[in-house]
Amino acid sequence: MDILYLLIPxxxxxxxxxxLGLWWAVYRGQxxxxxxxxxRILRDN
Amino acid sequence: xxxxxxxCAACALTIEDALRSVPGVVQADVSAASQRARVVWNAAAxxxxxxxxxxxxxxxxxxxxxxxxxxxQRVQEKRRALWRWLxxxxxxxxxxxxxxxxxxxxxxxxxxxxxxxxxxxSWVICLPVVLFACGPFFASALSDIRHRxxxxxxxxxxxxxxxxxxSSLGTFxxxxxxxxxxxxxxxxxxxxxxxxGRWLELRLRDRTAGALEALMNRLPDSVERRGDDGRFVRVGxxxxxxxxxxxxxxxxxxxxxxxxxxxxxxxxxxxxxxxSAPRWRTxxxxxxxGSINLESAxxxxxxxxxxxxxxxxxxxxxxxxxxxxxxxxxxxDRVARxxxxxxxxxxxxxxxxxxxxxxxxxxxxxVAVLIVTCPCALSLATPVAMLSAAGALARxxxxxxxxxxxxxxxxxxxxxxxxxxxLTHDGMALRRTEVAAEMSAAEALELAAELARHSLHxxxxxxxxxxxxxxxxxxxxxxxxxxxxxxxxxxxxxxxxVRKLHGAGPARTVLLGSAAHAGLPAQDGDxxxxxxxxxxxxxxxxxxIARFEFEETxxxxxxxxxxxxxxxxxxxxxxxxxxxxxxxxxAQRAQIAAWRGDCTPADKLASLQALQSRGHRxxxxxxxxxxxxxxxxxxxxxxxxxxVPLARMRSDFVVLGGQLALIAQSILLARKTLRVVRQxxxxxxxxxxxxxPLAIAGFMPAWLAGLGMAASxxxxxxxxxxxARKLPTLGTLADDADTRRGPRTHAPAHA
Numbered sequence: 001m002d003i004l005y006l007l008i009p010x011x012x013x014x015x016x017x018x019x020l021g022l023w024w025a026v027y028r029g030q031x032x033x034x035x036x037x038x039x040r041i042l043r044d045n
Numbered sequence: 046x047x048x049x050x051x052x053c054a055a056c057a058l059t060i061e062d063a064l065r066s067v068p069g070v071v072q073a074d075v076s077a078a079s080q081r082a083r084v085v086w087n088a089a090a091x092x093x094x095x096x097x098x099x100x101x102x103x104x105x106x107x108x109x110x111x112x113x114x115x116x117x118q119r120v121q122e123k124r125r126a127l128w129r130w131l132x133x134x135x136x137x138x139x140x141x142x143x144x145x146x147x148x149x150x151x152x153x154x155x156x157x158x159x160x161x162x163x164x165x166x167s168w169v170i171c172l173p174v175v176l177f178a179c180g181p182f183f184a185s186a187l188s189d190i191r192h193r194x195x196x197x198x199x200x201x202x203x204x205x206x207x208x209x210x211x212s213s214l215g216t217f218x219x220x221x222x223x224x225x226x227x228x229x230x231x232x233x234x235x236x237x238x239x240x241x242g243r244w245l246e247l248r249l250r251d252r253t254a255g256a257l258e259a260l261m262n263r264l265p266d267s268v269e270r271r272g273d274d275g276r277f278v279r280v281g282x283x284x285x286x287x288x289x290x291x292x293x294x295x296x297x298x299x300x301x302x303x304x305x306x307x308x309x310x311x312x313x314x315x316x317x318x319x320x321s322a323p324r325w326r327t328x329x330x331x332x333x334x335g336s337i338n339l340e341s342a343x344x345x346x347x348x349x350x351x352x353x354x355x356x357x358x359x360x361x362x363x364x365x366x367x368x369x370x371x372x373x374x375x376x377x378d379r380v381a382r383x384x385x386x387x388x389x390x391x392x393x394x395x396x397x398x399x400x401x402x403x404x405x406x407x408x409x410x411x412v413a414v415l416i417v418t419c420p421c422a423l424s425l426a427t428p429v430a431m432l433s434a435a436g437a438l439a440r441x442x443x444x445x446x447x448x449x450x451x452x453x454x455x456x457x458x459x460x461x462x463x464x465x466x467x468l469t470h471d472g473m474a475l476r477r478t479e480v481a482a483e484m485s486a487a488e489a490l491e492l493a494a495e496l497a498r499h500s501l502h503x504x505x506x507x508x509x510x511x512x513x514x515x516x517x518x519x520x521x522x523x524x525x526x527x528x529x530x531x532x533x534x535x536x537x538x539x540x541x542x543v544r545k546l547h548g549a550g551p552a553r554t555v556l557l558g559s560a561a562h563a564g565l566p567a568q569d570g571d572x573x574x575x576x577x578x579x580x581x582x583x584x585x586x587x588x589x590i591a592r593f594e595f596e597e598t599x600x601x602x603x604x605x606x607x608x609x610x611x612x613x614x615x616x617x618x619x620x621x622x623x624x625x626x627x628x629x630x631x632a633q634r635a636q637i638a639a640w641r642g643d644c645t646p647a648d649k650l651a652s653l654q655a656l657q658s659r660g661h662r663x664x665x666x667x668x669x670x671x672x673x674x675x676x677x678x679x680x681x682x683x684x685x686x687x688x689v690p691l692a693r694m695r696s697d698f699v700v701l702g703g704q705l706a707l708i709a710q711s712i713l714l715a716r717k718t719l720r721v722v723r724q725x726x727x728x729x730x731x732x733x734x735x736x737x738p739l740a741i742a743g744f745m746p747a748w749l750a751g752l753g754m755a756a757s758x759x760x761x762x763x764x765x766x767x768x769a770r771k772l773p774t775l776g777t778l779a780d781d782a783d784t785r786r787g788p789r790t791h792a793p794a795h796a
Contacts, residue, residue: 005162008143012166015139019132019173026128032120 063103067096094267094279123248130240133178136170137233143167144230164216167229174233175209178240195385200392201239204415208232211408226405228412234752235416238759264334264356265298271344289347293338301350302333308343312336323502381423388418388737395741406743413740417750418733422757426725429762433769434718443700443707450697452722454681454715456662459616460708463649463667463675467685467705468619468631469597473504475511479592489591492526493577496539496557499531504575505539507595527552538562540580554580556587565589596630602706603635609709616661620649649675666708667696683708718768725761732757 025031064073069090084096100107143163146155179202186202189195212227269277271290282300285291290306293299299312309327313336323339326332332345335356351357392414399407428448435445445451462468478486494512497505529552531541538558544550556563556578563576564587574594578587610617618639621628625642632640641652653675656663665679684696685705700707736753739745745753 001159004159008162008166011139011142012169015135015170019135022131022135023128026124026131029120029124031127032124 059103060100060105063099064096067099070096092279093281097267126240126244129178129180130237130244133174133233133237133240136174136178137230137237139170140167140229140233143170161216161219164227164229167227168213168216171209171212171229171233174236175205179205179236181243182239195382195389200385200388200415200418203389204412205232205236207408207412207415211405211412226409228409231416231750231752235754238754238756241759241762265300268293268297268300285347285350287347287350290344291347292342292344294342295338295340298337299332299334299345301345301347302331302354302356303346303348304328305330305332306344306346308341310338310340310343313339384418384423384733388414391737391741395743399743409746410740410743413745413750414737416754417736417740417745418754422729422732422754422761423726426729426761426765427722429765430718430721430725430768433765433767434714437714437769438698438707438711441704441707441710443698443711445698447697450681451715451718453662454664454697454712455719457615457664457681457712457715459618459656459661459663460610460712461618461620461653461656461663461665461679462637463620463622463665467666468603468635469599473507473595474598475507475593476596477594479594481589481591483588484590486591489577490593492543492555493557493575493591493593495526495528496531496541496543496555496577499528499541500533500539504595508575508593511593534558534562555590556580563587563589565592597627599631599635600705602704606705606709607635607637609706610712613709613713615709615712620644620652622649650678653678664708664712665696683711714768721764721768725764728760728764729757 061073064070064084067086069087070084071087072085073096086093086096097107143166146163147160182198182202182205185196185198189199208228209232212229212232215227265282267279267281268285269292270280270285271292272278277292285301291300295310305326305328307328309325309330311323312326312332313323326343332338332343333356334349334354349355392411395414396407396411399410431448431451434451435448438445475490478490480486480489484492490508490512494509497508499505525546527544527546529542529544531539533539538556540554540556542552543555544552556576558575560566560574560576563578564580565576565578574592576592577590579590580587607617616639617637618641619628619632619637620641622642622644628640628642632638641648644652653663653665657678657680662680664681664683665675666683666685667675681698682696683698683700685700685708698711732753736745736750740750
């Protein structure tokens, strides 16, 4: 169980990393128009 | 400037090429990421209109950057809210994971070190939640304290702060006053649920605003303005000022309000007044922003521009409606305030009561009281439901001017149409053709339609439509008449010289228009008429060719809408100011038994009051314009056909597309909304009545309190969100209305 002493701090770091990824996604506008990809096949270009 | 419609980096290149191909553009940079373009141009060689047009030709839309600022701001706000929500949600999950071992571990299973580590990790993950995601709560609580107010955020923020401080102390100083318990899980969870509620609310409101923006974007980007040298130069609409003289070409939209200085034209004010027939405007006549110039180039002086135009007033009106507080919500807010004071006092009392026994327990009881009470559920109950209903309606083309009216709309049992025009289409249909011996009815119609093509008068359009429906479009395109010297006498008719293309024959003068214009004796009839006649060069003598009689066409969805109203237990009446004969005809064809024609506004009001005194709840459907007192007197009122003369308009709802089925649907939705509001209020009241005493008595741990409060708000919001999904269906009619309306069912059909 000693490995947990490493894993838990690691998971904290990981969470912060994932949050960073989410931040990037939100501010790049990834969630702005969720239907866009689904509708793309219907567009001409 | 801002470019709309860009979706990839390649688009940026296309736009750059398009811009650089315009002579006079010195430099053009387009950024795909920010959807902005920077253009440096030589003002003399390339007026902005030229490269705005170039962008449009390339298939994109360019806006001056200032226009986009409001939108940009809304996007920013939405992003930040989403981001807060994601931070809270993600951290909540992680904290739950750290909390889980402590839940299931038997005493002694977990070493003290391990427990400490888990708490430390929870604390770190909690930091972004408290410092960032809770920001709005703390900010609003602080401003409350500064202004000596009390609002929902105050106890919530207080609870958050206390929970976090106690838990932090428990983490770093387990032997201190407040013991070793931590509540990071409760904290993150209820922050997450609270933010979920807020985010949903923001989205619902945004959707309503989106519908408004579509309305707003009708104004043109640029317009021709007379410079000092008397020449007209194209400038951006933003730059026009009071007193400017503008030239508006046919097909353009007027950018400002003001009188015409030169020229005369027909304008389509359907957007502003719901008046479907184009209006004739001559020198001195007022035109308003947002209306379309149909006929010829005119010059106007700018008297009101920007936010002062009637057009802007409409938009402001719609916006203010979405911020209104309905009566039930005001009531809830009024109750909420003393309730909040009570909660704070109760928390304090609980704290004092429990303190001597166990300070930590006392503090957590107080926190539980602060958190468990959910005045938000109470005060969210009404606005959330009404806003989702308004959003659902706005998506379908019904603007809610007055949220309060949703409440009264739910109780409606009689619908009164105060204009026959709302029951009929804008256009007319050819009912009867009467011809002289010379031509057959079909030939006469063909000649009339070829003439009528040159006019925008509603009856001309009806003639063309009748001819197209009679023959094929191709047959109509193969012209058999040569038309020269066409002149239009506005409002009365057309005069032209025509000659048969095939076969010899002299050119003759033909007159098409009102009986007076054609020089024929007027004939009695209950519909509109168009006469066609030959004119001899020399004298005033006229030879009749044909006489066309028109009648109004009922809106195609009318029978279905009426049936739906009937099924909902709503009686329908017509009270019209039109002539009794024509009202009778329309009412008979629409199968409405109760009708009255020749009503003055006073008559209408009297009939309305008579109905109301008999205990009926009445909704008026009109054009929202002429019958202010009547509309105001009704319990709820609709204006059909984008009838929007602005601040003067008294109707509570505006049906933009003129779809009558939407009226029935709105009523059904309003009923459902009221049901949801009642459920929400009951739930919130019951929840608080039950949980607050429990929490004060100390039976409610903080995590359960957090769960309860979040669940109660969430339930209220989710219950309301049911309304936003879809308009209530109208039985069988709905099936076909749904397939017609839904863009999602539509799209595959095009593919």
